[in-house]
Amino acid sequence: MLHARSTPAAKRARLRADLAEGRLLRFPGALNPLSARLIAEKGFDGVYVSGAVLAADLGLPDIGLTTLTEVATRSGQVARMTDLPTLVDADTGFGEPLNLARTVQSLEDAGLAGCHIEDQVNPKRCGHLEGKAVVDLPAAVQRIEAAVKARRDPDFLLMARTDVRALDGVRAAVDRAKAYVDAGADAIFAEAMRDQREFEAIASAIDMPVLANMTEFGKSELLTTDQLADAGVQIVIYPVTLFRLAMGAAEAGLDELAAAGTQAGLVDRMQTRSRLYELVDYDGYEAFDSSVYRGP
Ligand SMILES: C[C@](O)(C(=O)O)[C@H](CC(=O)O)C(=O)O
Numbered sequence: 001m002l003h004a005r006s007t008p009a010a011k012r013a014r015l016r017a018d019l020a021e022g023r024l025l026r027f028p029g030a031l032n033p034l035s036a037r038l039i040a041e042k043g044f045d046g047v048y049v050s051g052a053v054l055a056a057d058l059g060l061p062d063i064g065l066t067t068l069t070e071v072a073t074r075s076g077q078v079a080r081m082t083d084l085p086t087l088v089d090a091d092t093g094f095g096e097p098l099n100l101a102r103t104v105q106s107l108e109d110a111g112l113a114g115c116h117i118e119d120q121v122n123p124k125r126c127g128h129l130e131g132k133a134v135v136d137l138p139a140a141v142q143r144i145e146a147a148v149k150a151r152r153d154p155d156f157l158l159m160a161r162t163d164v165r166a167l168d169g170v171r172a173a174v175d176r177a178k179a180y181v182d183a184g185a186d187a188i189f190a191e192a193m194r195d196q197r198e199f200e201a202i203a204s205a206i207d208m209p210v211l212a213n214m215t216e217f218g219k220s221e222l223l224t225t226d227q228l229a230d231a232g233v234q235i236v237i238y239p240v241t242l243f244r245l246a247m248g249a250a251e252a253g254l255d256e257l258a259a260a261g262t263q264a265g266l267v268d269r270m271q272t273r274s275r276l277y278e279l280v281d282y283d284g285y286e287a288f289d290s291s292v293y294r295g296p
C-alpha cells in the first residue's frame with residue numbers, strides 16, 4: 001500500500017519500455033504476495049504468478065482446477081505489492097473465446113501487466129509432463145483473437161503459449177508461434193524447449209519477444225541468463241523456484257523440530273522478526289498513521 005505507488009497502467013507502460021530496450025527481463029515466480037517485495041528489492045525486472053504454484057498452494061494438482069476468480073484475486077494481491085510489472089499464468093483462459101474475453105478484462109482489472117494463454121485442451125497439464133494435447137490451430141487462434149479484442153489497455157501484454165514442442169517438435173512450435181503473432185499476440189511463450197538451440201530457433205523466427213520457462217525438474221535445460229540472452233530470449237520466468245525452496249526448507253525444518261524437540265537450532269535460518277517488519281513496512285504504516293490521525 002505504501003511501497004507500491006505505481007498504477008497498473010504505469011506498470012504496463014514500464015514493461016513495454018523495458019521490452020523495447022531488448023534486454024533479457026527476469027521474472028521470478030512469487031511464493032506469496034509478500035515475496036513480490038523481495039523480488040523487487042533484489043533487482044529483478046518483474047514478478048510472475050505461476051498457475052502451478054497457485055494450485056499447489058491450495059493443495060491441488062496443476063490440471064486446470066483453479067478458477068478465474070481465484071487466479072485474478074491471488075495475482076491481484078501479488079501485483080499490488082510492487083511497482084514492478086506482474087505477469088500471470090492464465091492457463092487455457094478458463095474456457096473458450098467468450099471466457100477468454102472475460103479473463104483478460106478481469107486480469108486487467110486486477111492490476112496485472114499481462115498474462116499468457118496456452119493452446120492445450122482442457123483439462124490442461126503442466127507443460128513438462130507427458131500426456132499433453134493441444135487444440136487445433138483455428139481454435140487456438142480464436143482464443144488469442146478473443147483476448148486481443150477484449151483487452152482495453154493496449155499495454156496489457158498478451159502472451160500466447162504453445163505446448164506443441166513436446167508433441168510435434170520445434171518446427172511445429174515455430175509455425176504455431178507465427179500464427180499466434182499474426183492473431184495479435186505480443187509475445188510467445190515457447191513451452192518445454194529442450195536447449196539453447198531450440199530457443200534460438202523460435203526467437204529468430206518471429207519478431208515478437210520470446211519467453212523461456214526455466215522450471216526445475218522439467219524438460220528444458222536450466223540455461224543461464226547469458227545463454228538465454230544469446231539465444232534472443234527476452235523474458236525468463238523461474239515460476240516455481242521460490243515455492244520449491246520454501247517447501248524444501250519447511251520440510252527440513254519440520255524434520256528437525258520433530259527430532260530435536262525444539263526449533264532452537266533452526267532460528268539462524270529463519271527470516272528474523274525485524275526483517276519481516278521491514279518487508280511489510282511496519283514503520284511506514286505507523287508514520288503514515290501519525291501523519292494523518294489527529295485523534296477523535
Ligand atoms: C509455467 C507453468 O505453467 C506454471 O504454472 O508455473 C508450469 C511450471 C511447472 O509446472 O513447472 C509449466 O507448465 O511449465
Ligand SMILES: [Mg+2]
Pocket residue numbers: 050051052062089091
Ligand atoms: Mg501453468
